[in-house]
Amino acid sequence: MDHRNRVVVVMVPFVAHGHLNQLIHLSNLVSAHNIPVHFICTATILHQARTRLHSLATNHINFHEFSTPPFRSPPPDPSIAFPSHLQSSFDSTLHLRHPVAELVLSLSKKAARVVVIHDTLMSYVVQDVVVIENVETYNFRPLSAFYYFWDFWEKLGRPFEVDEKVYKKLPSQDGIATPEFKAFVRLQFPHMNNVVGDLLDSSRVIEGEYIEYLEKEEISGKKKIWAIGPFNPVQNESDVTVLENRHRCLQWLDKQSANSVIYVSFGTTTTFRKDQIRELAIGLEKSEKRFIWVLRAADVGDVVRFEDRSVELPDGFEERVKGRGLVERGWAPQLEILGHFATGGFMSHCGWNSCMESISMGVPIATWPMHSDQPRNAVLITEVLGIGVVVKDWEHRDELVRDVVVKEAVEKLMGSKEGEEMRKSAAKLGDNIKKSMMEGGESRLEMDSFISYINR
DSSP states (O other): OOGGGOEEEEEEOOSSHHHHHHHHHHHHHHHTTTOOEEEEEEHHHHHHHHHHOGGGOOTTEEEEEEOOOOOOOOOOOTTOSSOGGGHHHHHHGGGGHHHHHHHHHHHHTTSSEEEEEEEGGGTTTTTTGGGSTTEEEEEEEOSOHHHHHHHHHHHTTOOSOOOTTTGGGOOOOTTSSOHHHHHHHHHHGGGSSSSSEEEESOOHHHHHHHHHHHHSHHHHTTOEEEEOOOOSOOSOGGGSOOOTTOOHHHHHHHTSOTTOEEEEEOOSSOOOOHHHHHHHHHHHHHHTOEEEEEOOOOOOSSGGGOOOOOOOOOTTHHHHTTTTEEEEOSOOOHHHHHHSTTEEEEEEOOOHHHHHHHHHTTOOEEEOOOSTTHHHHHHIIIIISOOEEESSOGGGTTSOOOHHHHHHHHHHHHHSHHHHHHHHHHHHHHHHHHHHTSTTOHHHHHHHHHHHHHTO
């Protein structure tokens, strides 16, 4: 076959794990259509991803590791919710501009069309490829349609009328990021509009109303929008017992009853203060509910010098909860844990990657947002979809969450009639998402539409 007749896809992810994870899943979906995928990343972050994600073991994705000048990350600062310690890692991605342009140029000489799908936070990096004749660029928008719509609608001066009941419940955007990160984002703005369209890790089943709002010309202009999520696999693979190499969290869950365990994890970038860890631990203990708690220090930017920095728990805690609670200090397979029959709730920071994984597995969420889009995602979960309880609201973001609040939220989600209703709603939503990914389903049709468009 003449390769000049072929389309190739180049993925340019942002280096934060949640963003990278989404585009690895999308790479698998695209390569399943027999389209070659080239995945670009810094060497250190790709090394980290390989140790975490089994989905990297695919023959159809070509990984390109580019080096960036060395830098040192400061240790995570528990007093700052935003992962400011990763800023030097974020800034290092700016050095990928020329290597990316050279790779895309070389691919363009051998292919009919090069489709560059880049995280919006890598718009600066791909700015040079738009002048290459047979190259098209697409924004990957890694946040919820709900977040993007309200953000655009506000900034564009409320260009059309909407029902403002939900708008009135939205938390402020104060304190969601550091000045340094906002400056990094501003660097991207001039280069975000040179695209054919936007790809969303979302589904009309979940956010149909907000996707339709985004499609209005007043918001998106002439750009095309494809909501082709969830990118993550939706089949409940963890129900198939694999005896070899099964993670200890899954082995522990195998012994629990259905919907009896709350999974507690706050993503890869967050480190709590010691007093907050203590309150959370006591709250989980007092709830008397079963739990898995992933308790690890936040990722650092220069992962090659990563050391296992243990997080301290109250004296005797693990002994007292033995058999009822499992503390995991290493990497945990979140998608498989959420997909396990024994998992009935998820206490989360509400990063969009975690939200999508939880929703697609039919698991309700106890919301504890930290920064960025998370406070507004929490409103989507609790107020719009009705599949979550509030642990911490954004207006009280600087306050310590006391053990009694943790206990009450866990009891409500895992042991009340209201929690049971949320679980039913979440399960129904999860079923609808699975159907949407099947032949003729809404997300599948959107994916087919995108694939046929780039293959045109």
